[in-house]
Amino acid sequence: MEGQDFDELTVLGSGSSGNCYLLQNRDETLILECGLPYKTILKGLDFNLMNVVGCLVTHEHKDHSKAIKEFISNGIDVYSSSGTLKAVDAGDYRAQVIESENQVSIGDFTVLPFETEHDAIEPLGFLIQHSDMGKLLFITDSYYCQYNFTGLNHIMIECNYSMDIVNENFERGLIHPVLRNRLLKSHFSLENVKEFLKVTDLSQVKDIVLLHLSDSNSNAAQFQEEIERLTGKPTYIADKGLKIDLF
Numbered sequence: 001m002e003g004q005d006f007d008e009l010t011v012l013g014s015g016s017s018g019n020c021y022l023l024q025n026r027d028e029t030l031i032l033e034c035g036l037p038y039k040t041i042l043k044g045l046d047f048n049l050m051n052v053v054g055c056l057v058t059h060e061h062k063d064h065s066k067a068i069k070e071f072i073s074n075g076i077d078v079y080s081s082s083g084t085l086k087a088v089d090a091g092d093y094r095a096q097v098i099e100s101e102n103q104v105s106i107g108d109f110t111v112l113p114f115e116t117e118h119d120a121i122e123p124l125g126f127l128i129q130h131s132d133m134g135k136l137l138f139i140t141d142s143y144y145c146q147y148n149f150t151g152l153n154h155i156m157i158e159c160n161y162s163m164d165i166v167n168e169n170f171e172r173g174l175i176h177p178v179l180r181n182r183l184l185k186s187h188f189s190l191e192n193v194k195e196f197l198k199v200t201d202l203s204q205v206k207d208i209v210l211l212h213l214s215d216s217n218s219n220a221a222q223f224q225e226e227i228e229r230l231t232g233k234p235t236y237i238a239d240k241g242l243k244i245d246l247f
Helices: 037-045 069-073 083-088 163-171 176-184 189-196 220-231
Strands: 006-014 022-024 029-032 052-056 078-080 095-097 103-107 108-114 124-130 132-141 153-158 207-211 235-239 243-245
Touching: 006 037, 052 103, 069 078, 078 103, 083 095, 153 189, 163 176, 189 220, 189 243, 207 220, 220 235
Parallel strands: 029 052, 052 078, 078 095, 132 153, 153 207, 207 235
Antiparallel strands: 006 022, 006 243, 022 029, 103 108, 108 124, 124 132
């Protein structure tokens, strides 16, 4: 309907090849992660930066931060921890330092960063609120979450691997012990996601989006089915091109 506001999540990429998500309404776009080539993200924005109020970056790894400097040079504020911004040599111009548990406003969005557990310098997750969208939890590249959340409306959470698949690949010699150990201490497993969701208030949750699935240690259909069965909530895999209305 003409004149009606809309709120939409668009997935431009999710996984080790690059992560980028758009939260959009009629007036504003908030970008989550910029781990794709700048031109790819620009295309996803229909080559229009006018409504972009900022970009949140969880940590310095390239699949999450690749386009930071190009965003900054094109006048987009990038919000991340001091450790992350220093690690990517972001400089001072339009590099906005945010701290865990200190809320900030980005356009009409409010963002509460929180600490995550990953093999990065100072990684963060984000609790994002908007009057149209409600509360959205964004947590990726973390093997554990120490926080409890209430009143959530949308959950975007990494579900990188399952222990069964990792152990099977390990026994078959398809995964190196070092890589296996790193995986267990840096990414959210299906099992840990389930435990997290069991202790999270899901009473107002409308949808769950599973992020950053491993190419070789995950099963998208299985993960989606198990989380949906556990929670009773519509569950989606963050495939490139996915769009979800966030009403």
